[in-house]
Amino acid sequence: MTVLAIVCFVPFLMMLVNATRSNEAILTGFTLVPGNALLENYQTMMDYVNVWTGFKNSLFISVLVTILTGYFSALTAYGFAFYTFKGNNFLFVFMLVMMMVPGQLGLIGFYELSKTLGILDTYIPLIVPAVASPFVVFFLRQYILTTLHPSLIEAARIDGASEFKIFHIVAIPIMMPAIATMSIFTFIGSWNNYIMPLVLIFSPEKYTLPVLMGFLKGSQVAQNLGSMYLGIAISVVPIMIAFLFLSKYIINSISAGAIKE
Amino acid sequence: MKNLNRYGYFFIAPFWLVFLVFSIYPVALTFYYSFTNYTGSGTAEVVGLANYTRLLTDSFFVQAFVNTLKIWGINFALQMGLALILAAIFSDMRLKMKGQSFFRAIFYLPNLITVSSVALLFGILLDWQHGSLNVVLMNLGLISDPINWLNEPATAQISVSLILTWMWFGHSFIVIMAGISGISTDYFEAALIDGANRWQTLVSITLPLLKPILLYIMITSLIGGLQLFDLPMLITDGIGSPDGSLNTMVLYLYNQAFKYNNYGYASAVAYGLFIITVIFSAVVFRSMYSSERKQARQV
Numbered sequence A: 001m002t003v004l005a006i007v008c009f010v011p012f013l014m015m016l017v018n019a020t021r022s023n024e025a026i027l028t029g030f031t032l033v034p035g036n037a038l039l040e041n042y043q044t045m046m047d048y049v050n051v052w053t054g055f056k057n058s059l060f061i062s063v064l065v066t067i068l069t070g071y072f073s074a075l076t077a078y079g080f081a082f083y084t085f086k087g088n089n090f091l092f093v094f095m096l097v098m099m100m101v102p103g104q105l106g107l108i109g110f111y112e113l114s115k116t117l118g119i120l121d122t123y124i125p126l127i128v129p130a131v132a133s134p135f136v137v138f139f140l141r142q143y144i145l146t147t148l149h150p151s152l153i154e155a156a157r158i159d160g161a162s163e164f165k166i167f168h169i170v171a172i173p174i175m176m177p178a179i180a181t182m183s184i185f186t187f188i189g190s191w192n193n194y195i196m197p198l199v200l201i202f203s204p205e206k207y208t209l210p211v212l213m214g215f216l217k218g219s220q221v222a223q224n225l226g227s228m229y230l231g232i233a234i235s236v237v238p239i240m241i242a243f244l245f246l247s248k249y250i251i252n253s254i255s256a257g258a259i260k261e
Numbered sequence B: 001m002k003n004l005n006r007y008g009y010f011f012i013a014p015f016w017l018v019f020l021v022f023s024i025y026p027v028a029l030t031f032y033y034s035f036t037n038y039t040g041s042g043t044a045e046v047v048g049l050a051n052y053t054r055l056l057t058d059s060f061f062v063q064a065f066v067n068t069l070k071i072w073g074i075n076f077a078l079q080m081g082l083a084l085i086l087a088a089i090f091s092d093m094r095l096k097m098k099g100q101s102f103f104r105a106i107f108y109l110p111n112l113i114t115v116s117s118v119a120l121l122f123g124i125l126l127d128w129q130h131g132s133l134n135v136v137l138m139n140l141g142l143i144s145d146p147i148n149w150l151n152e153p154a155t156a157q158i159s160v161s162l163i164l165t166w167m168w169f170g171h172s173f174i175v176i177m178a179g180i181s182g183i184s185t186d187y188f189e190a191a192l193i194d195g196a197n198r199w200q201t202l203v204s205i206t207l208p209l210l211k212p213i214l215l216y217i218m219i220t221s222l223i224g225g226l227q228l229f230d231l232p233m234l235i236t237d238g239i240g241s242p243d244g245s246l247n248t249m250v251l252y253l254y255n256q257a258f259k260y261n262n263y264g265y266a267s268a269v270a271y272g273l274f275i276i277t278v279i280f281s282a283v284v285f286r287s288m289y290s291s292e293r294k295q296a297r298q299v
Helices: A002-019 A023-028 A038-048 A051-082 A088-099 A103-117 A124-131 A134-147 A150-158 A163-192 A195-200 A209-218 A225-259 B007-033 B050-056 B059-091 B100-112 B115-125 B132-139 B153-181 B185-193 B198-209 B211-226 B230-235 B249-259 B263-288
Strands: none
Touching: A002 A225, A002 B100, A002 B115, A002 B153, A023 A225, A038 A225, A051 A088, A051 A124, A051 A134, A051 A163, A051 A209, A051 A225, A051 B007, A088 A134, A088 B007, A103 A124, A103 A195, A103 B007, A103 B249, A103 B263, A124 A195, A124 B007, A134 A163, A150 A163, A163 A225, A163 B007, A195 A209, A195 B249, A209 A225, A209 B115, A209 B230, A225 B100, A225 B115, A225 B153, B007 B263, B050 B263, B059 B100, B059 B153, B059 B198, B059 B211, B059 B249, B059 B263, B100 B153, B115 B132, B115 B153, B115 B230, B153 B211, B153 B230, B185 B198, B198 B211, B211 B263, B230 B249, B249 B263
């Protein structure tokens, strides 16, 4: 058990130690003693690639995606759950069927569409589609059907609240735990998305972190192993720190996402 | 009271607007391209089923398919084996293991890191001449010459499988533990009283009751595995070498479309991949539910 935990951690440890050592030191051997080339490595890396820019871009996109997904999925789920309109069932089932379709299927069409709309090399195709996330809608609909009693909505109507006000004041707070659960998935998914930004973004200053890391490999920095390790460490360590504080919620979310029907 | 049901349309309208434009239209457009010789510029000429006939006889695609299955298969066997052993240890009533949340966090950590960072990290750790893994192994005297991990088809595939195992076993472990916590402890207590040993408990109680969860893990892992792209792409700089052993189906699709501008053919590859995914999911589903007709969990 402990061995496995160590195995899990060793690559990170090697990364952290090597990030502080000079190129020559790494070439001659491996120790667990940190070196003293941290600053030097940082400067070498920054001369070529600013990892922080990728970090900032990724954070910007992921936060917006998470907000859009959370809000609009709640809106859609509520609409599906509490109104009986023509086509309700058909649209819902159709959405479920589309959920099974893998992301790569529309990739080429998506690229062509973005080209036609003139939104290549912008964040629009990376952010706006977050409005339509079938899986989150599905999850939230199941959740709200079991947690929000229609009489609550009736009561709000009698008090004279408008339909959208009811959604914002009554439904959203009740859905919040489920939205939070899904937001964790959405954020991780967006943060780790590689193929979409790779295909859609061309300007280096707009690269997201995953694309920038790929770029790092082909650049001059690759000559200096210490700087490479440092670049990777910068991309990884903030996540590790965030995980330290949030691990309980993240793991509970995975459990909930997997077994809730 | 006046009928408010028309509001339903307002609530779902933004979703459907975006869904139609950014999800359904691209899928349909790709379908159309798969019957054309579109190259990304100029007009698309309809060529009928030519792309699909080419797909069926394309040895590169077949190789990519086999590679993908191999890499996923090795990874899945190891990952599930590990996750199940861990789950059995942690759920054992006699052992009463402590620190579950700590271990869950450590095991899950690799899954949270961006795949590109993981690929880069292992790319230099496994590097032939300067990689720390070879240096460590040589210092320990386990090997005399550096092993060129990523330059031999067999070791390259195994390396990628192992990296995937490293990334994903924690996730499977968490999901399995969640499933086990849903099983009534009565079963385990009864087994304990009846004197069942660990193996018997695992085989006769835990596994059968976990079937829906295992099916869920298997299907989601399979779908994800068939779409394997980031790791091989980044480790091989998009080439899929050595000897095409790390060329996966999505990497092939990507290269056909965005490297060689064969948009028409790449679209057919996308649909080929989709059909393969559907068939495999159906086979897995059927084989796990052949004897009994239980309602599977849809997540």
